[in-house]
Amino acid sequence: MDKPRIALVGATGAVGKVFLGILEEGRFPAGEVRLCASKRSVGMEVALNGRRLLVEEPTPELFSEVDVVFIAAGSSVSRALAPVAADSGALVVDKSSAFRMEPDVPLVVPEVNGDDLRGHNGIVAVPNCSTTQLVMVLKPLHDANPIARVVVDTYQSVSGTGAAAVRELTEQSGQALEGGEVRPSVYPHRIAFNLLPQVESFLPNGYTQEEMKMTNETRKIMHLPDLPISATCVRVPVMVSHAEAAHVEFEHSISPGEAREVLDAAPGVTVLDDPDSALYPMPVDAEGKDDVFVGRIRQDVSKPNGIALWLVSDNLRKGAATNAIQIAEEAMSRDLLPARA
Amino acid sequence: MDKPRIALVGATGAVGKVFLGILEEGRFPAGEVRLCASKRSVGMEVALNGRRLLVEEPTPELFSEVDVVFIAAGSSVSRALAPVAADSGALVVDKSSAFRMEPDVPLVVPEVNGDDLRGHNGIVAVPNCSTTQLVMVLKPLHDANPIARVVVDTYQSVSGTGAAAVRELTEQSGQALEGGEVRPSVYPHRIAFNLLPQVESFLPNGYTQEEMKMTNETRKIMHLPDLPISATCVRVPVMVSHAEAAHVEFEHSISPGEAREVLDAAPGVTVLDDPDSALYPMPVDAEGKDDVFVGRIRQDVSKPNGIALWLVSDNLRKGAATNAIQIAEEAMSRDLLPARA
Numbered sequence: 001m002d003k004p005r006i007a008l009v010g011a012t013g014a015v016g017k018v019f020l021g022i023l024e025e026g027r028f029p030a031g032e033v034r035l036c037a038s039k040r041s042v043g044m045e046v047a048l049n050g051r052r053l054l055v056e057e058p059t060p061e062l063f064s065e066v067d068v069v070f071i072a073a074g075s076s077v078s079r080a081l082a083p084v085a086a087d088s089g090a091l092v093v094d095k096s097s098a099f100r101m102e103p104d105v106p107l108v109v110p111e112v113n114g115d116d117l118r119g120h121n122g123i124v125a126v127p128n129c130s131t132t133q134l135v136m137v138l139k140p141l142h143d144a145n146p147i148a149r150v151v152v153d154t155y156q157s158v159s160g161t162g163a164a165a166v167r168e169l170t171e172q173s174g175q176a177l178e179g180g181e182v183r184p185s186v187y188p189h190r191i192a193f194n195l196l197p198q199v200e201s202f203l204p205n206g207y208t209q210e211e212m213k214m215t216n217e218t219r220k221i222m223h224l225p226d227l228p229i230s231a232t233c234v235r236v237p238v239m240v241s242h243a244e245a246a247h248v249e250f251e252h253s254i255s256p257g258e259a260r261e262v263l264d265a266a267p268g269v270t271v272l273d274d275p276d277s278a279l280y281p282m283p284v285d286a287e288g289k290d291d292v293f294v295g296r297i298r299q300d301v302s303k304p305n306g307i308a309l310w311l312v313s314d315n316l317r318k319g320a321a322t323n324a325i326q327i328a329e330e331a332m333s334r335d336l337l338p339a340r341a
Numbered sequence: 342m343d344k345p346r347i348a349l350v351g352a353t354g355a356v357g358k359v360f361l362g363i364l365e366e367g368r369f370p371a372g373e374v375r376l377c378a379s380k381r382s383v384g385m386e387v388a389l390n391g392r393r394l395l396v397e398e399p400t401p402e403l404f405s406e407v408d409v410v411f412i413a414a415g416s417s418v419s420r421a422l423a424p425v426a427a428d429s430g431a432l433v434v435d436k437s438s439a440f441r442m443e444p445d446v447p448l449v450v451p452e453v454n455g456d457d458l459r460g461h462n463g464i465v466a467v468p469n470c471s472t473t474q475l476v477m478v479l480k481p482l483h484d485a486n487p488i489a490r491v492v493v494d495t496y497q498s499v500s501g502t503g504a505a506a507v508r509e510l511t512e513q514s515g516q517a518l519e520g521g522e523v524r525p526s527v528y529p530h531r532i533a534f535n536l537l538p539q540v541e542s543f544l545p546n547g548y549t550q551e552e553m554k555m556t557n558e559t560r561k562i563m564h565l566p567d568l569p570i571s572a573t574c575v576r577v578p579v580m581v582s583h584a585e586a587a588h589v590e591f592e593h594s595i596s597p598g599e600a601r602e603v604l605d606a607a608p609g610v611t612v613l614d615d616p617d618s619a620l621y622p623m624p625v626d627a628e629g630k631d632d633v634f635v636g637r638i639r640q641d642v643s644k645p646n647g648i649a650l651w652l653v654s655d656n657l658r659k660g661a662a663t664n665a666i667q668i669a670e671e672a673m674s675r676d677l678l679p680a681r682a
Contacts, residue, residue: 149643153494153586155536173514188619195496195584195624197637197651202616206597206639215642228643232586237578243536245494245573256547275543278529283536296538298547301556302490302569310538
């Protein structure tokens with residue numbers, strides 16, 4: 001199959017727009033492209049490669065006419081549509097958290113666990129954005145030296161919440177600069193020039209859903225069901241790209257030089273690590289790029305076998321749209337698209 | 342001594358202004374107040390309690406006419422002036438890093454190690470802002486259950502750099518919102534809607550000065566010269582207050598409830614920890630307050646004896662001016678001001 005027909009559910013959302021941008025960059029050989037969205041967007045026209053595409057309703061019939069269905073919407077939409085699309089014979093690549101922890105649904109970052117695609121039953125899940133960039137860095141290190149524990153604190157941009165949150169940060173920043181009143185709407189508190197130590201809802205153990213996703217999804221993707229990993233997830237007043245300060249403990253001694261060498265050789269990872277010239281990853285630099293950027297690699301002064309580092313990636317690209325497209329590419333290259341009747 | 346005469350060096354800087362605001366709040370019983378600053382500010386007038394005070398040159402004569410000299414300027418200013426002021430018989434309370442690690446200079450957070458004032462030789466150092474708020478939380482916990490290791494990642498506001506950095510974030514934010522070009526000046530890179538994983542200069546071990554201050558100053562203040570502690574310090578686009586995600590490992594088991602109880606009883610610490618009502622510490626709420634606010638207290642899922650938590654404090658108040666004033670108060674209450682000839 002040279003040019004798979006695809007459908008994109010959630011075409012008018014934050015991830016959907018980035019997805020269409022990536023298609024326009026020409027990296028994914030899509031044949032026919034069908035766009036779907038919620039009722040209020042049906043009938044809208046969306047530009048793609050100079051053409052105007054009509055936004056359609058996501059129906060079983062439409063799904064039966066494509067090879068891959070990308071869903072970039074909320075979990076409830078995915079829960080309703082993914083099984084329908086899979087039943088109609090398409091490969092579903094789902095960005096939501098709805099199916100990620102299902103035992104028969106592969107949770108895939110192609111550079112890390114592309115092999116897991118082999119077991120799919122029509123639905124493949126795209127990991128949480130903050131998890132994806134972390135495992136891109138942890139996996140090559142773990143292959144070189146088994147990881148014993150990970151502590152990670154995140155600095156997550158508002159685009160992870162969606163387009164409305166980007167508008168909220170923009171508007172609130174203007175209000176704050178003018179000394180006016182700042183009214184929260186998307187978030188429970190003001191985000192402009194502030195920090196929210198809450199990403200998603202709280203669970204009974206005091207962690208947030210986002211924090212436990214980082215624990216549970218990392219364990220699943222890396223096939224390390226008992227890996228000790230603890231996260232604090234924080235929303236910061238940044239538009240795009242998530243950053244993470246990670247403290248990784250290894251079974252055996254490892255030098256920063258070895259870690260840098262391993263990460264330099266890892267596909268999809270770019271090392272930016274030259275303190276003397278103030279070179280390190282930053283959100284504004286990572287925006288619009290597909291790689292995970294890592295720097296500040298150093299021997300942890302608090303742990304003999306520890307390495308501390310700092311990683312940044314565009315949460316809408318490798319954290320979402322790019323990884324979804326890579327999953328489809330990987331499935332195609334492995335001849336794992338469902339057979340059409 | 343009821344009302345000590347004081348001098349404030351650095352009266353026109355970011356910390357100096359907050360210091361004067363605290364004097365106006367009436368919490369410190371200052372007698373005569375003398376203001377000093379760099380040459381270009383000498384002769385300026387500064388308002389205090391409805392009076393206009395002249396900014397003077399910091400001379401040995403001036404120092405000999407006061408009981409306490411607060412220095413809130415750079416390290417080079419402190420290195421030049423602190424010994425002079427101490428020789429002239431004043432108690433020097435110095436905010437800079439110049440003398441903090443000197444064995445004969447107490448490094449003091451009064452709630453934590455007020456006893457260390459007893460050994461002073463005329464100069465007392467105020468810890469780094471990010472260290473002070475951390476030890477305010479660590480010390481009561483350590484007294485309840487010995488701490489074995491600390492991993493901490495910071496989210497530090499631009500006011501820690503100074504007034505010019507606050508202006509830079511303000512200006513760059515406006516430029517970015519208007520889609521214009523953003524030019525860095527104070528920082529090596531843009532700070533508006535961005536993150537800088539660099540606070541101060543880099544050291545040969547890959548850590549920054551700020552990060553190693555957190556390690557070394559915490560060890561000195563807590564009298565734990567070998568405490569394993571590792572920090573990643575990050576500058577965030579926030580005006581005032583520093584936040585920290587801390588992961589604390591204890592010798593023995595400790596529940597979040599026990600930790601909360603200990604912190605609830607700690608002087609200068611306020612627990613804000615009710616996830617169900619989205620109650621947790623945030624920079625905009627901590628600004629202008631003297632306490633260290635702590636929340637997100639939970640059992641670390643990656644460590645049996647671990648507690649994860651989140652703390653926020655106004656870096657210009659408890660992190661600087663408030664702590665300096667508290668040191669003077671503590672020295673007075675212990676009758677430890679140098680005797681005047």
